[in-house]
Amino acid sequence: MSINITVSHIALQVTNLQRSTDFYQNIVGLPPLEEPFKIGRHSWFALGPGCQLHLIAGAEQLPGFHIDHHLAMSTPLFEAFIEKLTDNGVAYCDARKNWGVVHVRPDGIRQVFFQDPDGYWLEMNNEFPVPVNPV
Structure with missing residues (x-):
């Protein structure tokens, strides 16, 4: 069941x-x-x-958080979101903390990571990932 x-x-x-x-x-x-x-x-x-x-x-x-501990979100307006981060002085990086870098995953999804005022890591993608089939 x-x-x-x-x-x-x-x-x-x-x-x-x-x-x-x-x-x-x-x-x-x-x-x-x-x-x-x-x-x-x-x-x-x-x-x-x-x-x-x-x-x-x-x-x-709050303790320092590892980038792998994050909340991931998606937006179809990815480029506008990156511009908003930049305009507001919010630094972003890829998963390896290369600052100012947009990562492209093997499935083609673009993503960045950034932190909120308390250090929680957030991820923003350009689209929803393709659902994985349940095992």
Whole structure:
């Protein structure tokens, strides 16, 4: 029997909620969602169909993150996104941390990696990867 599982949300604890909210809304371009708690500790964003990103205030400090620990997203406006990163002084790199380099994967998908204000790694692709057949 196969259980149908989907991703509901991803939660990241952040050191400065307003700074991170501004980054995900204005730099990454995620649309904000109304969050139900209304206690000033959360910002919610739409992250594709049926999935959300929840930012939660309260992190005192975060450890450095490895680039392999990342959240990957896709946009059909990849070149415009790269320009937006550059215009806002957000450095990007390939998976080997060659800064300013756009990587082209073997399947033709272009990607860059960059970090949010707390050091979480994010990946942006130019399109959704082709689904892999289940085993």
